[in-house]
Amino acid sequence: MIAVGVNGYGTIGKRVADAVAAQPDMRVVGVSKRSPNHDARAAIELGYGLYAADPDRTDAFEARGIPVAGPISELVEQSDVVVDTTPAGVGETYRDLYEECDTAVAYQGGEDATIAPHSFCARTNYSDSLDSNATRVVSCNTTGLARAVTPLLEAYGVRSVDATLIRRGGDPTQTDRGPINDILPDPVDVPSHHAPDLQALLPDLDVTTKGVTVPATLMHLHSVTVSLDTDPTAREVKELLSDENRIELITTASGCDSCAEIQEYVLDTGRRRGDVWENCVWADSIDVTDGRLSFFQAIHQQSDVVPENVDAIRALTGEMDAETSRTTTDEALGVGM
Numbered sequence: 001m002i003a004v005g006v007n008g009y010g011t012i013g014k015r016v017a018d019a020v021a022a023q024p025d026m027r028v029v030g031v032s033k034r035s036p037n038h039d040a041r042a043a044i045e046l047g048y049g050l051y052a053a054d055p056d057r058t059d060a061f062e063a064r065g066i067p068v069a070g071p072i073s074e075l076v077e078q079s080d081v082v083v084d085t086t087p088a089g090v091g092e093t094y095r096d097l098y099e100e101c102d103t104a105v106a107y108q109g110g111e112d113a114t115i116a117p118h119s120f121c122a123r124t125n126y127s128d129s130l131d132s133n134a135t136r137v138v139s140c141n142t143t144g145l146a147r148a149v150t151p152l153l154e155a156y157g158v159r160s161v162d163a164t165l166i167r168r169g170g171d172p173t174q175t176d177r178g179p180i181n182d183i184l185p186d187p188v189d190v191p192s193h194h195a196p197d198l199q200a201l202l203p204d205l206d207v208t209t210k211g212v213t214v215p216a217t218l219m220h221l222h223s224v225t226v227s228l229d230t231d232p233t234a235r236e237v238k239e240l241l242s243d244e245n246r247i248e249l250i251t252t253a254s255g256c257d258s259c260a261e262i263q264e265y266v267l268d269t270g271r272r273r274g275d276v277w278e279n280c281v282w283a284d285s286i287d288v289t290d291g292r293l294s295f296f297q298a299i300h301q302q303s304d305v306v307p308e309n310v311d312a313i314r315a316l317t318g319e320m321d322a323e324t325s326r327t328t329t330d331e332a333l334g335v336g337m
Helices: 011-021 036-043 057-065 072-078 091-100 122-129 139-157 194-203 235-242 259-268 304-317 322-333
Strands: 002-008 025-032 051-053 081-084 103-106 133-139 159-170 209-213 220-229 245-248 279-282 287-289 292-299
Touching: 002 011, 002 072, 002 304, 011 025, 011 036, 011 081, 011 322, 025 036, 025 072, 036 051, 036 159, 051 057, 051 072, 072 091, 081 091, 081 259, 081 304, 091 103, 091 245, 103 304, 122 139, 133 304, 139 159, 139 194, 139 220, 139 235, 139 279, 139 292, 159 194, 194 209, 235 245, 287 304, 304 322
Parallel strands: 002 025, 002 081, 025 051, 081 103, 103 133, 159 209, 245 279
Antiparallel strands: 159 220, 220 292, 279 292, 287 292
């Protein structure tokens, strides 16, 4: 069993912990929190060992009746792999600790790409991170793009990608985020950071990305145009994408004509927290004209990277076959709508 620690029990961390606990070849050593809030209490109630990210604040946890198993250093020492889901930029501050403990680490996309030898998407470049001491799981948006572009590249060849990312203003609990009543070019310069992030996975890809932020909390929406080397039919593209485990083709005829309807569906079918691990591609939107493919896809910012982190753990510990890892992960989680 691979012993896994989760440093940062927040939006991504709590989902990763649950996903790891569901795997047949992994166990959760524990999770860390900096603040003795309701997330920390929930971790204890779910049976996770709780470690203090800041050892100087252990008394604050005890004062609120939240038992602490030890400092973060003990969690790292006891783990084969740590998944660092701390806020953007914070992972760098733990880098020395991971190295001192000789513990492999999967960072998140909020960290600079230079923090690890490779960036990671299980469908795109799994083998790059085999037996490495560190990798970086790319962001939710970049993960969504990589999952969609990789099979297109393999099947048809890709000349260029142009994607507009219409991003939610914040997660449901991020009360300090916005905008409330505005539509922002974000960033106003082109390309957005997603283009170089995708190129960290696919260095030879010609890609341009543009970002827009809107007053919503549900999901991101991508408008994607891909210039292909060949000219498949829309039907052929649909068949190709439908064979991808982490891509779900949805239709307006089924009632899933919005991000809200997607969220409602997964809640109705019992998905914990309403998580959508899959790219949701509207089949109706797929169009190919003279080798120019266009489509819309919805990406759930809170959960699409979760199966990627599980696969990253296996890559770091030497599981050689990417497809075996992805299949194990997906079956354990119940990926597929």
